[in-house]
Amino acid sequence: MQRQLIHWSLGTWDVLEAQDRIRFEQLVLPHLDSAANLARWLLRNRADSEDVVQEAMLRAYRFFDRFHGGDARAWLLQIVRNTCYTWLQKNRPSGLMTEFNEEVHQRPSATPETVAAQADERQRLMLALESLSPRSREVLVLRELEGCSYKEIGEITGIPIGTVMSTLSRARERLQRTLTAAAAKEML
Amino acid sequence: MNCELTKTTVHGYFDGELDAVRSTEFESHLESCLECQAELKEIESLRALLHNSNLYEHASPQFRERLRKQLAQATGAERVDAVSSRKWFLAPAFSVLAAAAAALMIVLLLSPSRTQSARISAELIDAHVRSLQPGHLTDVQSTDQHTVKPWFDGKLDFIPPVSDYSEQGFSLLGGRLDVVDGHNVAALVYARRKHFVNLFIWPARESEGLPDNSGSRRGYNWSAWQSGDMRFCLVSDAAATDLRELKGLMHR
Known part of the structure; x- marks a missing residue:
């Protein structure tokens, strides 16, 4: 039993x-x-x-x-x-x-081949995203790649929902600026 | 940049996160603000660039497989840990266990139907969970009660009543045969929003004498009853009120 x-x-x-x-x-x-x-x-x-x-x-x-x-x-x-x-x-x-990460641009993996590949727009975009601070990067990735609402972003990151909009605005501005700078560099 | 809205509100507008009032307010502002118009265009093209650059990183099939193994191992290992770490106190606990067993046996003898129904409801939940494994849900897949009902003919020694309640929010998905308590039973499957509901039906046996009951265990609800000479049991992770509603529909 x-x-x-x-x-x-x-x-x-x-x-x-x-x-x-x-x-x-x-x-x-x-x-x-x-x-x-x-x-x-x-x-x-x-x-x-x-x-x-x-x-x-x-x-x-x-x-x-x-x-x-x-x-x-x-x-x-x-x-x-x-x-x-x-x-x-x-x-x-x-x-x-760091708020902005320079180290990415000086990675040892930047051989002539990868530099050539950076001409590729996608590559340039990836580098620009990776150069952002983690806090900026995560809101951009959650909003633009994952399609999260502000409420969800707030829930995931712990950012107060009222601040999500301004955080996202700053992150977009930074990404935009980095992209423009990268494009200007290439022109030289 | 001078317009304060360019830095904030335009993003909320673009993301569809403004309420109706603020959205209308912003639209009338947008008409006259060149800065905001330019910013809106810029973030639009930034989004297009992000979307078209194939940046989303999916989990690779190799990684999925590795993870599946890890999860299986971890859950198995946890159980072994739990059992072995309990071993040391198993000896002194054995007398307690024996006493508990004796007490339980008395309960068992006094109320056979109660424990029997607990066992059967555990089995029904088990059958419900098993049915959710890929490819196990239905043997006959049809939303048409006139297809599902004849399918059971000849497969069981009874014909279960089959109705579709799509209009009331419970869509018939199909049916299958299942085994509960060593007997063949009919199982009908309904979809309730995103939940599956299994309805188990079998002829009542005299030895059963089960009372109507319902309950829940680990997030699964069940509701069992007898009608005529048939036994019915609903099992689902849907809310208990949903199960009551479906039961009510069947008895209308």
Whole structure:
């Protein structure tokens, strides 16, 4: 009887765990692309961002019982963002301090080939985006690539909703200026 | 730049985030403000550039696969951890467990139908969850009750009642066979907004004598009842009120 009881309770546990797992797979996993995109742009590097997204996903799974319905994408992106900033603080603390990041333009990978490739508009845009501060970059990526509303951006980044508009305005202005400067440089 | 709105409001307008009043106000301002007009054009072309440059980074299939394995491993590992870390107190706890088992046995003997219904509702939730796995939801896929109902003919020793309630917000998606408590049951699947609802139907057996009941477990709600000589049970992650509504529709 005791054995049976223990087995029975483990069985129920399995069922409940399977339910959670499936709910997680239905609600959270569909937003994996959004997670990958945000992390890639925050960390400016795919390999690092995959490690961070993996960690964020495991964290999301562990804390899944704290998700009480609502916007699963915003909930997940909030975790992804926090995990990204923790990673940045540990691995690239200097990048977090500066408002504008010159280091990007002097990366050792700038061989003649990549310089030639920078003529490509897309490449130029990527560099311009990457040169922005993480705070500017994240609002731009969330708004323009992810299509988030101001409310969602506020929820994900913790920026008060009243400030999202001005943050976004500054970020766009900076991106615009960087692009113009890059184009001028090329003309020389 | 002198216009203050150029720095802020034009962005809210562009993003469709202004309320109707502010939006109208801004539009009349825009007519006469060259700065704002220029800014609007600029952010429009910036957006077009961002959208057309293929910057979105999707998760690669390799990464997806790696993540799937990691998740499976992590959930498995957590369980092993939980069990092994409990081992040390298992011995003294065993007497407690034995006492609890004895107490539970008395409860079991006193109210067999209660525990039986708990077991069956757990099984039904299990069946519901299983049905949500890809390709498991329906054996016959049709929104037409006159297609779904005959499909069951010859597959079960009873014919379940089948109705579509699309107009009331519960669309019939199809049906399938399932096994609950060792017996074949009919399962009808309804869509309620973005939720799936499974309706399990089987002939009541005398030994069951189950009371009507409903409840929830880990986000899944169920509602079970008997009508005539048939048993019905709804299971879904939709709200309990939705289940009550569907039950009400069936008895109208």
